[in-house]
Amino acid sequence: MNEKAVAYVLRLGDDALVAAQRMAALATWAPQLEEDVALANIALDLLGQARALLTYAGELEGQGRDEDLLAYRRDEHEFTSALLVEQPDTDFAATMVKLLFFSAYQRLLYEELSAGDDETLAAIAAKSVKEVAYHLSHACAWTVRLGDGTEESKRRMQTAVDELWPYTHELFASDSVWRGYGFDPAGLRERWLGIVEPVLAEATLERPVDDWAPTGGRDGLHTEHFGYLVGEMQSLHRAHEGVSW
Amino acid sequence: MNEKAVAYVLRLGDDALVAAQRMAALATWAPQLEEDVALANIALDLLGQARALLTYAGELEGQGRDEDLLAYRRDEHEFTSALLVEQPDTDFAATMVKLLFFSAYQRLLYEELSAGDDETLAAIAAKSVKEVAYHLSHACAWTVRLGDGTEESKRRMQTAVDELWPYTHELFASDSVWRGYGFDPAGLRERWLGIVEPVLAEATLERPVDDWAPTGGRDGLHTEHFGYLVGEMQSLHRAHEGVSW
């Protein structure tokens, strides 16, 4: 078993899973029906990525864990998703800013991985990069629309940008797992800024200063929100031991 | 095993448990510090009642289930609490109206049970009746204060009364379990109205007409809120099989 490969792929899978779980929870809550369809679509894409990645991580691990054992039978501290994706959707602004930051990251990382040596991972990444390109363009459009909309929408967007910005640093924090397999996202920060900064500028939003940079997610140390997310996600599965659904 | 006794005591225990779980979730959210202390106190009383009652139900059952197995290892449809106690605390008005309705019911029922033939149950009831008398007087005081306070508080209280009133009918709906053991609360409705109606009147609140009367809780058919409540309550316990805490 290539432990570093497992850890690497799990991070990608957990990111997608947690982002999907958050987005899926918004079903029926979008500000308009078209957006209900769009958000569900994005959640489905992310869920599909999570399933492919977790399945592959389980295969690499070779301990017989499939996507469901990995999603439903790990404890909170075993999930290595970034803190960004578990942040709550306090309003539609938070949802869109999170999607902007995360999909820009995913797009760059998947692009690199689609050209990588690991063929399975490359195939998953190649399929996913198209999906996240759509997520990104959707998030960009809303960011501009809401940043440069009304006074209230601008205020909400700026608040979301300010609150979520600190969590973006972790996406690019290198460590032995990132360096040990695939492509190290540490090198993507500049290109990521190259995507995000112009969107914020067009949206007449201020790009926050780089200051506080909380980490921990990659080592299983999450925020207090995460326990509730995992608890809810796993509640029914855990209530019935070893059955099929 | 006296099945009817088990079912009877479980209902009482589940009522107290679910009410305690709801009330305990409000810790740190009360409108003033004194009320944080009071609500925690009430939640502790209810939790104590639940523990005594569930322990006793487990003993009557004789299958080795203790308070924790009954609280943490049953599925939603096995809980026989009334629908009233699982209703969400949408605001402080809902909390107080729920407490008014429920504690008046508990007070009357515990009073009867404290004079009953089952000595264990009588002892639990005798201890509890003093506690719920305090809960009731607390709820009465707030009901009057908020019903006859500001326009907004009156509106909120009347909304809570209107929304929760239908669920009070179930408390007095007789069936074979209630008739089969202890004291049948069906006979308490008039006395319950004798407590509640004057409080509503003093609070300048309208007593709703008797119309819709949802039931189901006593047979394990709950509202959609209940799954979340049970899922959250059991999440940590279920994540670790057969360990001590």
Place this chain on the structure above:
Amino acid sequence: MTDLEQHFEDTIAADHRIEPRDWVPEGYRKTMVRQIAQHAHSEIIGMQPEGAWITRAPSLRRKAILLAKVQDEAGHGLYLYSAAETLGADRGELTEMLISGRQKYSSIFNYPTLTFADVGVIGWLVDGAAICNQVPLCRSSFGPYARAMIRICKEESFHQRQGYELLLTLMRGTQAQRDMVQDAVNRWWWPSLMMFGPPDEASPNTAQSMAWKIKRHTNDELRQRFVDMSVPQAEKLGVTFPDPLLKWNDERQHYDFGPIDWDELKRVISGNGPCNEERIANRRRAHEDGEWVREAAIAHAAKKAAVV
């Protein structure tokens, strides 16, 4: 009869479709708008009972299936509101009618989804009943509605098969899972039968609707078809329906079934179902929470238009 009226009558008589550009009698327009709007509302409200299980779905595959289904329902709502708009209705006004309780939606969605088996039973019975109702509507005299129904029915059939497949899986599982299915069937059977509406003798508008070819079968005909279709499916699944009077009538070549509690239907329709208030309140809250977003989108579009 004017030329316009004559053209309308001829179109109906020839089984051709009425299109948005065609003149229609005011009664036809009103009936059609109401029917389509109620159908759209039902799709939107119908997202809630199942949507509540998305975050808790017990496998990732089931989560994906459920999410896709709820997404389809949003899509159905969209087509249907669009179809209503071709008759001059305004989507904002229809939404207002929904969240103020002035327009109804299918009262089946006022029942709670208590376990994950409910998701399967809704697919099987509720979508099944919807399909019985809707297949004839693919031949509705109003073109946009008929075309929307063709697409919707195709997707609903898919949902129904998925629901039934979930139930088959659960019935092959543990006793707890089988109990869950039977319990869900017990709760959803009678409400499903009520989905076809009041009995024919208490359904005064049916005649006009059938004359206009916006309805092709009576409520009781459709209900009987649904019962006849469902009983063998239940047998295959290994569940029973909670009706002691349900049995094959060799003479009628149909299943007989017990009397429906029409008082319950009335009670639920008039607002006293288990979840009426919640469903509407959730919808209202989502609408209100989204207000600043919709306003900002309009403001932004106006700015862009001004620049150009």
Place this chain on the structure above:
Amino acid sequence: MTDLEQHFEDTIAADHRIEPRDWVPEGYRKTMVRQIAQHAHSEIIGMQPEGAWITRAPSLRRKAILLAKVQDEAGHGLYLYSAAETLGADRGELTEMLISGRQKYSSIFNYPTLTFADVGVIGWLVDGAAICNQVPLCRSSFGPYARAMIRICKEESFHQRQGYELLLTLMRGTQAQRDMVQDAVNRWWWPSLMMFGPPDEASPNTAQSMAWKIKRHTNDELRQRFVDMSVPQAEKLGVTFPDPLLKWNDERQHYDFGPIDWDELKRVISGNGPCNEERIANRRRAHEDGEWVREAAIAHAAKKAAVV
């Protein structure tokens, strides 16, 4: 020096207590109010990290213990605000200072409680550190504060024993439970050491506070006492502290320990701890949600007074 000043100085010198009716220098009053208010705020904010586990406590006994503890903290907040009020402070204003971020609370509560073991470790280490800090405050020169501290210390000791007992139970449990404890200890050890405040050389107010006898020991003295007390407890428990430099110094008759990351403390105090925003936002929301209740209570009381 005026008579009033002389009386104040004499009271302090004689180790007697200052009471609310006594004249005090403005500096003493201000320092005391700030100290008591920050302590009260810490109790209130401190309800949150543990309070979050009440609904998920894994046994009913632990649920009751935790709920009682959180209740005690609300009670402590109450006494302390009352003590501050005897110095002319207004509780409403103090609350305003807290939720606007102008007054601080113990920065330990800006760390998250990630597992149920955190509940035990908070009891053991955080309450333990609080007790080290607070026992000398039972002899504070300000009477109402000293008396509040006596009661609070008694309850805190009880909480500490309960926390330690929870950890003993977990350490006797499964490997997963033991890992949970060690992980929690790893996360809480350094923040607990920071609870004693900056090192003495960077603590300019200590001298005045000690002269006024509202502080009895320096930060570093108390920190050392806490370390010396905790190491044997950790050994008994079977956990280690995440400090490779921690070891007994026979000469000093104390444990040596590694350097503290004072930058982290500054960062967390200045607002960039993991949970600062959330803690304040939750408090603010609770306060705002309760506004209509407090207003109504006042309005009702006014009506009653008018009638009499």
